[in-house]
Amino acid sequence: MNDLIKSISIPAILYKTTEQHMIPNEKAYEILKNNISIQKNLENMLKYVSKKDFEEYLKDIYIIGENENLISFYCLKFDDSSEYKIIIIQDISMALVETIKNKSNNVLLEPIKNNIDIIATDEKGIILNISRFFEKFYNVKSEELLGKSVFELEKSGVFYPSATCKVLKTGQRVTMLQKNRLNREILVTALPIKDNTQNISRVICFSYDITDLYKIKKQIGALEKNAEIYMRNLKSLESKKINFPNVVGKSKEMQKIFKLITKIADFDVNVIITGESGVGKSYFAKLIHNISRRNKAPFVEVNCGAIPENLLESELFGYEGGSFTGAKKEGKLGLIESAQNGTLFLDEIAEMSLNLQVKLLKVIQDKTFNRIGGRKAIKVNFRLITATNRDLKDLIRQRKFREDLFYRLNVVSIHIPALRRRKEDIIALISYFMEKFNKKYNLNKKLSHCAMNSLINYEWIGNIRELENMIERTLLISEGDLITEEFLPDNIKNSHKEMNGQQKNTLQEDLDNYEKDIIVKAFEKYKTTVGVAKALGISQATAVRKIKKYVRKYS
Template sequence: MIETKSALGIDSYYLKEVMDNSYDSIFVTDAQGNIIMANSTSERLLNLPASEMVGKNIRELIEKGYWNKSIALEAIEKRTTVTGVIKTKAGVNLMCTSRPLFDANGTMTMVISNSRDEDTLVKLAQTLDKERELVQRYKDEVQYLRSQGLKNRHLVAESPAMKNLLLKANAVGPTDSSVLLYGESGTGKEILAKYIHSISHRSREAFITVNCSAIPENLIEAELFGYEKGSFTGADTKGKPGLFELADKGTIFLDEIGEMPLILQAKLLRVLENGDVRRIGGTTSRKVDFRLVCATNRDLKIMVADRTFREDLFYRINVVPLRLTPLRERSEDILAISKIFLEELNRKYSYDKVFADETLRGFLNYSWPGNVRELRNLIERLVITTVGHVIDYQVEEITNSPRNLRVNTTQKQSREDKGNETFCISVSSKAPLKKIMDYIEKEYIKNILEECHGCVSEAARILCMDRSAIYRKVHVVNLRDQEFN
């Protein structure tokens, strides 16, 4: 066989190699529809050797049923590029594009046709759509996280209650179990939720926060589940993924779960049971895989009894319950948290301020109904408004401050008659019973220590307490001495 040169100076051998290594079916016809060349992919798709195609007219192959029609013949007739779908003898749909070529005089010289399995094209398009959706999901996720202004907070655990809580959190963190955080407003439920996420195997993925009480009832479903384009008036024309989708592979934190409407509770339960999310206006479901952490300041058991919270959902989310103790019950943490907040605000505003001892005593004596959130807000106000280096704050300015609470103790018996000692307690203002009992306990410990001339071992024997517990309480008592004098 004599090798010939193409118009581009390429040997016909190499030209055939190029065609045969194309993933597409390629065949070339003249202006009458006679097949000039066909590559190996054409042979595979038609189950017909090229030797039986070359030299034949396309119409002959159609008559024999190899194709149901020819896009190349349409291109010859219309003298322009034509794209369409043809079906082979084997029932395979091919997406075919035929383009006619013309010489300098406008005479058609040949038609080049490219074909590809339609199923392959559909799968490719679906893959591209998924990739685009994934990219968009990450963009939406970043935008959402930025809008939330998430900040890194540190958990403080100086008190026994918080140390015990952290032990439990460290145990459950690496698992995928659902966690339900109980606690008063401002106790740091979101901070604990972030900590649990940070020590999990999902820590590199998204952490999405949803405040169920802050989103209007008519919008919360769209926020959680997302929606397709045109699904309702005012919807984004491109549609929008829901927060469940954004949390895929990561953690979603549903704060104030007790405020979720009952109809949404049922939908949430279905998501947790089968992992499927369907957007509003959508016809297909998407698989999601997230770790659920919920929080509430309400008693969900009472809500279940009142039928304002679904019992089946309660048992589904209450796998590992963790309770955050209010700040007034863990005074050991107040000073440590105050120091952290002060250091943070000093860095933020380029200050170098410090607390006066009187201010710290005031912090210890206050009941903090707003818990850690209230403490931080107060410290920020003090840092900004205090003139000078030392923050010397009069605690009377705090509303309902227990500074007005006075516990007076008077020893009625001699030291020799310790078994019958009597203490007279007088309280000059109203306060919670637990607060009063806490003060009485600490004052009694102080008196016993005085009786024992500061010997902690002797005081521990009399009080039937551990030495460590007395040391911890003595620290608080010493700070409060001036308050009770």
């Protein structure tokens, strides 16, 4: 806004209603500097001018100050209820004084060095004087109009409508907008000068070009539009957000993965998700789809390891009627075609046969395919996400997976770490699943400290899937509202006993031990409190306190 006010070629002041602060441009600053009373009067006026006076663009004109100054207001309103006013100042004191003092045709009206035009007429509308800016405003030489009637000039379209004509008809001051022959917007104010008998003796008409203000208004409108688009996009993203920290975890590794997903979601690059069974690979595939621009179209999930090899091809590509024995007469739509404009997720991609890998590679490269038994090439448009729990590079070495397909799939690779590698996420996941199944079965159960301790220290070979199933089972078979260790599966209880003997640590003790292990390892690696703080995402003060607590040699 400051840059906009500076760009106005006439004296102007920016005023923000909420802050009650005026910012003048250079020309306005000179006026305020030389006449403090104008600034004081302006400040006083802004307090008492009613909101109605600002509802219309440049609705009213005020004359204030030790000299006569023409003050006009221009209001800009925003959707967030913030409001700016642009104040235009014109010193017209000499013009008024000379006009009132001199009743002859020799009055010379000379406005100060501003982009303003002044015309004086008599009581019949005959032009007596015209300033040197008239030609610039109306593209007509001023000397050609001296002695002519404003009524005739209005009819001929030199200026239309004529403010002077309205003043002569009504006897009242008039402010209006005109569009001149150069298609510029002109603000016109006509003031009646009355004699002792209250009859009009002169009409003074002030005009100034406000086209620049219109340009500013358009610029602000464009900015507002861009801001609205930005806010809509932001709200759209907010509405697509999944409760990531609660469902997946708060660990540094998972936050990095989520950040990567938000970066690539809207780009149609192929993504491969790797990780052990149960870490949530399909969840992340759905997450990418849900926050992408394709979220209104289908998300089609195919488990390549769950469908027999001889059926997988027809499931993926579909077939024409009568293509093979047992085929439906009307044919069948394939899953690739079903994912049109959406996302195709191929889970357990490593289980796909080499023969099908060749066909999939062709679809990726050409974006076309043929149904089984069909001759017509069908164009497809989908986003491809694949997942596997196996080492594809090792399979390539064994010649069980095509290298060219691997590089097509591996544009963006996301590895989901095992749950046992990010124990800080286990508590959040336990809380999430406890709440989920309590609500599902209308229960109100909680875990004892001892039971929670056992769950935190368990290895979770089956990852999130194993944890979810165990929580649901335990909630249903346990007695009472407090779930103790006796209701946990034997493998979890035995695992905890093997790790800790018969010692029963509290939850806080185990958390402290885990925190100590993290701090000690970080300090051994980074050597400084700054390095530890940066690596662990904590403040340096916290790092210093934790290191003093757990690292003896530092104390």
